[in-house]
Amino acid sequence: MVVDSGYRACVVGLGSMGMGAALSCLRAGIPTSGIDLSEARRDQFAAAGAEGVGASIADLEGEFDAILVLVVNAAQARAVLLGEGGAAGRIRAGGVAIVSCTQSAEDAKALAADLEAMGVQMLDAPVSGGAAKAEAGQMTVMASGSKAAFAAAGPLLEAVAGKVYTIGTDIGLGAMVKVIHQLLAGVHIAAGAEAMAMAARAGIPLDTMYDVVTNAAGNSWMFENRMKHVVDGDYTPLSAVDIFVKDLGLVTETGRSLKFPLPLASTAFAMFQSASNMGFGGEDDSAVIKTFSGIDLPKKEG
Amino acid sequence: MVVDSGYRACVVGLGSMGMGAALSCLRAGIPTSGIDLSEARRDQFAAAGAEGVGASIADLEGEFDAILVLVVNAAQARAVLLGEGGAAGRIRAGGVAIVSCTQSAEDAKALAADLEAMGVQMLDAPVSGGAAKAEAGQMTVMASGSKAAFAAAGPLLEAVAGKVYTIGTDIGLGAMVKVIHQLLAGVHIAAGAEAMAMAARAGIPLDTMYDVVTNAAGNSWMFENRMKHVVDGDYTPLSAVDIFVKDLGLVTETGRSLKFPLPLASTAFAMFQSASNMGFGGEDDSAVIKTFSGIDLPKKEG
Numbered sequence: 282m283v284v285d286s287g288y289r290a291c292v293v294g295l296g297s298m299g300m301g302a303a304l305s306c307l308r309a310g311i312p313t314s315g316i317d318l319s320e321a322r323r324d325q326f327a328a329a330g331a332e333g334v335g336a337s338i339a340d341l342e343g344e345f346d347a348i349l350v351l352v353v354n355a356a357q358a359r360a361v362l363l364g365e366g367g368a369a370g371r372i373r374a375g376g377v378a379i380v381s382c383t384q385s386a387e388d389a390k391a392l393a394a395d396l397e398a399m400g401v402q403m404l405d406a407p408v409s410g411g412a413a414k415a416e417a418g419q420m421t422v423m424a425s426g427s428k429a430a431f432a433a434a435g436p437l438l439e440a441v442a443g444k445v446y447t448i449g450t451d452i453g454l455g456a457m458v459k460v461i462h463q464l465l466a467g468v469h470i471a472a473g474a475e476a477m478a479m480a481a482r483a484g485i486p487l488d489t490m491y492d493v494v495t496n497a498a499g500n501s502w503m504f505e506n507r508m509k510h511v512v513d514g515d516y517t518p519l520s521a522v523d524i525f526v527k528d529l530g531l532v533t534e535t536g537r538s539l540k541f542p543l544p545l546a547s548t549a550f551a552m553f554q555s556a557s558n559m560g561f562g563g564e565d566d567s568a569v570i571k572t573f574s575g576i577d578l579p580k581k582e583g
Numbered sequence: 584m585v586v587d588s589g590y591r592a593c594v595v596g597l598g599s600m601g602m603g604a605a606l607s608c609l610r611a612g613i614p615t616s617g618i619d620l621s622e623a624r625r626d627q628f629a630a631a632g633a634e635g636v637g638a639s640i641a642d643l644e645g646e647f648d649a650i651l652v653l654v655v656n657a658a659q660a661r662a663v664l665l666g667e668g669g670a671a672g673r674i675r676a677g678g679v680a681i682v683s684c685t686q687s688a689e690d691a692k693a694l695a696a697d698l699e700a701m702g703v704q705m706l707d708a709p710v711s712g713g714a715a716k717a718e719a720g721q722m723t724v725m726a727s728g729s730k731a732a733f734a735a736a737g738p739l740l741e742a743v744a745g746k747v748y749t750i751g752t753d754i755g756l757g758a759m760v761k762v763i764h765q766l767l768a769g770v771h772i773a774a775g776a777e778a779m780a781m782a783a784r785a786g787i788p789l790d791t792m793y794d795v796v797t798n799a800a801g802n803s804w805m806f807e808n809r810m811k812h813v814v815d816g817d818y819t820p821l822s823a824v825d826i827f828v829k830d831l832g833l834v835t836e837t838g839r840s841l842k843f844p845l846p847l848a849s850t851a852f853a854m855f856q857s858a859s860n861m862g863f864g865g866e867d868d869s870a871v872i873k874t875f876s877g878i879d880l881p882k883k884e885g
Contacts, residue, residue, distance in 0.1 A: 409799035409800050409801070410799060411800055421795065421798050421799045423795050444798050446791060446795050448787065448791060448795075454787065457785045457787060458782075458787055458791075458792060458795055461778050461781050461782050461787065461792065462778075462795060462796060462799055462800075462801040464774070464777065464778050464801075465796060465801035465802075465803070465806065466800055466801045468770070468777075469771065469774065469801070471847060472766070472767055472771065472774070472847050473767070475770075475845055475846065475848065476764075478843075479763050479766065479837075479838065479843060480759075482841050483759045483763070484756075485750065485756065485759060485760055489748060489750060489760070490760060493723065493725050493748050494764060494767060496723050496746050497711035497712060497723045497725075497804075498711050498713055498764075498804045498805060498808070499711070499765070499766075499767035499768045499804070499805075500767075500803065500804045501803035501804065501805075502803065503800060503801075503803075504767065504803075506800070535785075536781065539781070539784050541780075541781060541784045541875075541877075542875070543777055543781065544777065544850045544853070544854060545770065545773060545774050545777050545847060545850055545854075548846045548847055548850045549847065551846070552846060552847075573844070575843075
């Protein structure tokens with residue numbers, strides 16, 4: 282669908298998800314600008330046909346109907362939108378800030394309240410799916426917000442998402458669903474690592490173990506995606522250990538605020554913290570397997 | 584393929600997996616007998632065209648090329664094969680006992696040694712895939728044993744399995760791979776329960792949570808299969824809580840014998856034990872979610 286109105290979009294954060302979303306917007310015919318601190322990423326997006334690129338909103342001109350914020354955490358989202366020369370001031374009347382970082386429901390509510398005080402509406406809209414789905418304009422979006430916010434976000438969401446879940450109207454519900462989703466994602470990576478470590482200890486070839494599990498009822502999306510890195514001995518970070526230190530930290534903090542026990546998430550959180558403490562925080566999150574001692578893991582070939 | 588030799592098979596244990604396997608053998612044209620303590624199951628298999636059925640091997644005539652043992656645990660497999668009037672004595676020279684229960688590598692080795700003393704070879708051949716795949720002759724088999732044992736099991740495996748993994752020649756490797764597989768299966772069910780319980784506590788509709796996860800990177804085979812039961816409020820046991828008390832017990836015992844820490848499996852084991860201790864041992868394994876207090880779960884309709 283080519284949008285022939287004057288709809289203008291801006292994507293803040295041209296990481297693996299943000300770049301995919303931004304390119305999907307261009308493909309859908311939406312004039313789209315991009316903001317990132319990395320010059321290489323700005324150049325990449327400019328070459329792809331961006332309306333504009335910049336290191337901050339100050340480098341761009343005019344107002345936007347939708348600003349999609351795909352940064353790492355709540356603090357960055359707040360800084361980008363409400364900091365000095367914040368991007369929120371460049372959202373057109375009736376436009377929307379689509380906040381897609383993984384954050385707590387409390388942080389999402391606080392941000393929405395401060396945006397509302399400026400007359401800007403927010404969509405609480407975390408995403409999942411990985412870089413490949415983002416690239417294809419097929420992200421999964423789990424969103425909450427007012428009907429008006431959904432309407433203002435509509436053309437952009439249609440461009441970037443394969444599936445948009447409307448969790449409800451209350452800001453915070455989208456964030457909560459994403460936090461609970463990350464509980465599963467994090468536990469599944471850690472469980473995959475635990476199982477593969479046990480296989481290594483028991484003398485089972487890891488490529489065989491991987492084949493069996495991915496063809497049986499013990500499989501998970503994360504096992505299939507991340508344990509391949511272990512089989513290949515390649516810990517180049519696609520998503521780093523410290524991302525799950527952050528996300529499982531959010532999960533366990535949310536559990537504490539609900540006074541709700543989360544035995545598996547708490548255990549997996551400790552495993553990722555151990556991995557980070559051992560110096561693997563910047564490696565691929567599958568490196569959580571390196572917390573298990575006394576096993577030989579495959580080494581990268583070549 | 585129709586087997587036109589005199590190959591005769593017997594399946595011991597006509598539960599959800601065993602019945603599917605036995606019917607798959609008949610479909611492949613293998614004259615197949617079935618043993619089960621339940622008259623209803625024997626009648627069902629007889630009506631499907633069984634060569635013979637019985638409550639024990641004493642009710643059947645002649646010798647078999649392959650006896651597939653699909654009972655609940657190592658003790659039952661040993662009793663069936665080596666107990667009074669045991670089935671092992673009715674395996675033709677050169678035939679094979681295919682032992683597919685989930686058991687420890689130690690138990691598999693001990694059983695193989697005792698069978699070998701009788702001149703009977705064994706294939707250590709646990710299975711996965713669930714009742715639907717068994718019914719379709721598409722089980723996943725993770726097997727170890729001698730080339731001769733694999734050859735003797737060949738026609739039967741071809742009938743019941745979609746995929747046969749040859750883990751190695753040493754008895755015990757198949758059992759170990761299944762134990763490690765069950766670590767993942769059990770942790771994934773418990774993690775699914777923990778996530779859905781947290782969603783219930785946070786006011787997220789469980790059907791929405793289920794939809795999001797099954798379309799995103801937090802999905803697992805077990806989440807998709809078992810948390811549907813939670814959404815439907817239907818805890819009719821397809822596989823019961825006490826099966827995972829047994830299987831995660833095997834996992835943690837194996838970890839202890841390897842002196843290998845299994846933080847997530849140990850935590851999930853405690854959750855299934857709690858569920859059993861609360862009186863839910865006979866319910867579907869998704870009832871592990873009932874260990875979480877203070878939440879309202881969906882009730883079965885009608």
